[in-house]
Amino acid sequence: MSELGDFLKARRAAITPEEVGLPPIGNPRRVKGLRREEVAQLAALSVDHYTRLEQGRVTATSENVLAGLARALRLTDDEHTYVRTLARSRPARRSPAAARVAGPVQDLLNALTHTPALVLGRRTDVLAWNRAAAALFVDFAALRPEHRNLVRLLFLDPRMRALYSDWPAVAAEAVASLRMDAVHATGDARLAELVGELSLRDDDFRRWWGGHAVRAAGGGRKRLRHPVVGAIELDWQAMRLGAAPDQTLVTYTAPAGGPDHDALRILTSWSTDPSRRG
Template sequence: MTGDAHRSELGDFLQARRAELSPDTVGLPGVGPRRRVRGLRREEVAALASISTDFYTRLEQGRRRASEEVLAAIARVLRLSDDERAYVFELSGREQQTGRPSRPQAHPQLRRLLGDLATTPAVVLGRRTDILAWNPMAAALFTDFGRLPEKDRNFVRLVFCDQGVRALYPHWEHAARNGVAQLRREAARDPSDPELTALVEELSALDEDFRRWWTAHQVAVRGAGVNEVRHPVVGDLTLDWAALVCTADPDQQLFTWTADPGTPSHDAIRRLASRLTTA
């Protein structure tokens, strides 16, 4: 089978699989009786996989190739079996990793970008809020992530379980509930994700607040917001955070914390950066 034939077969296969799924199956709201498309629409698959509709459309049309990460995301959305998932990777000319890795690696371009943000705290988060990479400013603002065991490098876990990180938030409940809501939103993308299930079970056993807020089923999308931080060195900060999706790997996001120039928080962040430079 030629490359074009492989891509055509992949498109036909993806169309057939999404036609078998209903919106209710993947946690989408009801759409009423007048639904002209059998199964899921292309834009619905794309949204659940955190890729653009145009990208997914061209993938089904055989005009694009997808990375291993994107294929894995689509496989999760379409509820593919192990055999079906292997078939998708084979048609795409990609090698499927044997077994699910405990922690993905931050995309190389995101790592380079972290290094260029000398005065801006920034981290790369995976879909379960695993901290995949960080810059020195993020370590100075929150904690020295490098001293933590890899399994503990999870932002929501730190907010609940690390007393030093917890103390940084004067309005801790607001920050913690928002983290739970973001995790709950991610759980809808892959309810059978064993790593996410294990994290939720662990935090539910360790913290009564987490257990109560998880069962409340509040959801939030990681986009942008405001954090108030009470830093032990530079004092109280009001920081705008933003989550930027890596188009090469939609499961990874670059989180940054910034402040408006001329504000006390901006000056404090600069002082923190200066201390790092001096050190």
């Protein structure tokens, strides 16, 4: 079955007839959520065409069909974008070589003395960081290159688990963002290795990945419990780099004049003073 088919099936299972105005025919129902026939009816498709979509037997899908599916399955904007991208994606022939961060981008990171900042590549690989980011999260330089992955660290590094006050919400959101980003890397062997490792080693990851939730990473607020400065809330922003569209700059800030801003200044000052770190 195709990724598009898996996603449609997961969304179909998550919706009840009552949610879309259909009578709950059959008691008890033989399937969880909507039947294929019901989705086809709501999307104005033939049952045969919808069945072939779920089974990955349709090579081209029109915008009208995708719009009908979005209405029928009550897709969010992110989910609709995900489906449209899946419908026109082509498998990658091989995993790309390790991405390099341009010198001016690293200079920018270094100049952000009091702003933790990372550059993420595909699969949330951590490609570059500044001292403030290392102080906020972990010493990325001490990790093996293949372990410098934000989602991997979030699930497998106890320090990262302990860092977030609401780890389950943060981790579930990270999985949804990884799946959203992975649509551009269909057939990527390294992505498959990452998903396979995390699925084997963490029950939560396996459950959330199997749920097929998707979310575009743009920004928000994180509540942390940092071992140096204690409780701190930071706003984060994710920005694509124009010269390298597969790379994303992520920054963490706090409103000026508030206690979180003061705590961030203390943390970043501590990180640049070897005597304090000792």
